[in-house]
Amino acid sequence: MDTALELDHVTRTYGRGPHAVHALHGLNARLYAHSLSAVMGPSGSGKSTFLQCAAGLDRPTSGTVRLAGREVSAMRERELTRLRRERIGFVFQSFNLLPTLTAQENVLLPLRLDGKRRDPVRARRMLARVGLEGRADARPGELSGGQQQRVAIARALITEPDIVFADEPTGALDKDTAADVLGLLRESVSAYGATVVVVTHDPAVAARADRVLRLADGRLAEETARVPA
Numbered sequence: 679m680d681t682a683l684e685l686d687h688v689t690r691t692y693g694r695g696p697h698a699v700h701a702l703h704g705l706n707a708r709l710y711a712h713s714l715s716a717v718m719g720p721s722g723s724g725k726s727t728f729l730q731c732a733a734g735l736d737r738p739t740s741g742t743v744r745l746a747g748r749e750v751s752a753m754r755e756r757e758l759t760r761l762r763r764e765r766i767g768f769v770f771q772s773f774n775l776l777p778t779l780t781a782q783e784n785v786l787l788p789l790r791l792d793g794k795r796r797d798p799v800r801a802r803r804m805l806a807r808v809g810l811e812g813r814a815d816a817r818p819g820e821l822s823g824g825q826q827q828r829v830a831i832a833r834a835l836i837t838e839p840d841i842v843f844a845d846e847p848t849g850a851l852d853k854d855t856a857a858d859v860l861g862l863l864r865e866s867v868s869a870y871g872a873t874v875v876v877v878t879h880d881p882a883v884a885a886r887a888d889r890v891l892r893l894a895d896g897r898l899a900e901e902t903a904r905v906p907a
């Protein structure tokens with residue numbers, strides 16, 4: 679199995695002296711390519727900090743983060759911005775679509791920001807893949823929560839990133855819609871070989887993940903791999 683993401687002795691400390699909080703505390707973790715990993719743990723265990731450091735949105739206080747073999751923790755800001763834009767996809771709990779753009783324009787946004795050719799055929803194909811054939815011209819306000827999250831997933835996948843980070847992607851959805859969205863993330867792994875890391879409180883996500891990493895007090899407390907059926 680190829681390693682997609684490797685965290686080696688990662689510590690992220692907020693504040694100093696007696697008030698210092700170790701959000702991550704010497705965390706060692708490895709996530710594999712072409713699989714769905716869930717990162718879980720109680721509130722305050724370090725999940726958001728893990729995601730921020732892993733995705734190059736924040737820097738560890740010490741330790742190294744390697745994404746697809748490249749040391750993210752050592753990169754300069756410009757290089758990090760490029761890496762996030764080209765090699766990482768993001769999916770958020772609140773969808774984060776631009777309300778004035780159509781579904782198709784939202785999907786094409788990462789390519790537009792990157793100065794790449796905006797290929798509407800590719801966007802429509804991607805929307806069809808996530809079950810939104812025929813809704814390319816709808817604006818987010820005309821779509822349900824589940825459909826908006828599908829657009830967000832299509833947007834995350836359009837650049838064919840090395841890794842997609844999803845932060846509570848089912849958190850704002852009802853149970854059935856959440857199951858659909860989760861099914862779609864699973865399918866992007868099995869059918870298209872995507873690498874997806876979901877940070878979640880939702881046990882239903884963990885149940886369908888290939889691997890579950892449980893954090894406690896900024897450390898890896900437990901790691902379980904799903905036994906193939």
Ligand SMILES: Nc1ncnc2c1ncn2[C@@H]1O[C@H](COP(=O)(O)OP(=O)(O)OP(=O)(O)O)[C@@H](O)[C@H]1O
Binds near residue numbers: 692699700721723727
């Ligand atoms: N900017 C910050 N300044 C100070 N302390 C912080 C900051 N961000 C996070 N922390 C602290 O670091 C610890 C880990 O926080 P983090 O948000 O990573 O946890 P989490 O597992 O994502 O929690 P939740 O499930 O509630 O979102 C907590 O004790 C939190 O209070």
